[in-house]
Amino acid sequence: MKPGDLVKIRKFEDITYIGIYLGPSKRFDEIKQPYQARFILSTGIIHDIDLGNRLVWNFEVIGEKR
Secondary structure, eight states, rough: OOOTTTEEEETTTTEEEEHHHHHHHHOOTTTHHHOOOEETTTSSSSEETTOOTTTTTTEEEOOOOO
């Protein structure tokens, strides 16, 4: 997955988002572990996701940036 790819993101099994992968994310709080990915969703909201938690989050690249 590269920045700019169009991605389908699933939370659990019933909530699905379509968004664009922006790259890794960093929190403002240096003590906490950074998120693994930042997406801009089709609603225009930027959302940070911990993709390491496969029980909650799953993703599929549906369009690659050229």
